[in-house]
Amino acid sequence: MGNAFFVVWRESLEAFLIAGILYAWLQANDASGRGKRALYAGLAAGVGLALLLGWALLTVQDELTGTALDSFQTATLLVAAGLITQMVLWMKQHGRQMKAKLQADLAAAAERSGFVGVAVVAALAVAREGAETVIFLYGLAQGGDLSALAVGSLAGLAGAAATAWLAAKSLARLNIGLLLRLSSILLLVLASSLLVAAMDRLIGADWLPALLDPVWDSSALLDDGTTAGKLIASLSGYRARPALTTLLVWAGYWLLVVGAYRRAGRG
């Protein structure tokens, strides 16, 4: 049971945190409530997708489908990273437009498409992390002892939800300007970590060269092999032994994003 609790908590925490930060970010941006409805719809769709993806991964016996599903997971990482970045940058610019009361119709149209982005990001986050939880729980269910399993996994889900709720609530206590800035930065950090995870998968599958591997080894300072270190790594994009390719992509991402963020702020 302890194991079920811990695995479910850790596997679902990332998805819940993305949802929590999106919630806080919408709080600062969107008074209409439509963004939050899009978020809930995305989360629900994500649960359905997770079950589907979990089932697909479970029935995979041959290599070809396995590789296809691996590529699909890599693609979801890239799409989510791109969408989050685009949403945050767009809202940064759009907030300005709203203040200047310019192009109201255009803003409304753009707002709708922005919220589709929120829904898709939430759905992908839940689907990716949830699929692994589905497989883990399926395996445990085969081993018997369903009641301990149900208690452990429900407690794990509740624990992850509570962690994310706490994060979202403490964010929401900040004043609106600070909340907007902080939640935007957190979302961009998350996007960069998804990008790093995708790079790792691409290098691991030998689709991209590592160039120089590793560039350094900082595992003595912060080891990404430990449980806590791994959590930090998956949320921030930290790697104790980064490949040069990953490092270049990460640096390129931040150069582009910081530049665009500044421009959006001035525009």
Next chain:
Amino acid sequence: MKHALLSVVFGLFLTSTAALATDDMPTFLLVMKDGRLFPETLEVPANTKFRLEVRNEGPGATEFESLELRKETVLAPGVTRKLVFAPMKPGSYKFFDEFHPETAQGRIVAK
């Protein structure tokens, strides 16, 4: 039609050469069973591309995971997956079963 046929033939040709190219790769076997790894230490040649067949004999699902080796693969009970590793520098690389972290900690030693 002719194009379709040609591309099928070409596809078959590609897959067959790919199969030939990978066939001389050294292959190692890792069995995951009862939350444990057999063997816990795998010795592989350094600077050589190799294949690792990971078999989950259950009960329960496993996840072969290593940030260091850039691999993350979920295995349902009874499933075998083949992972191909790029040439590694000599050294010791940790991996573990993320669904059984207390008991299933292993390493690959490249020599």
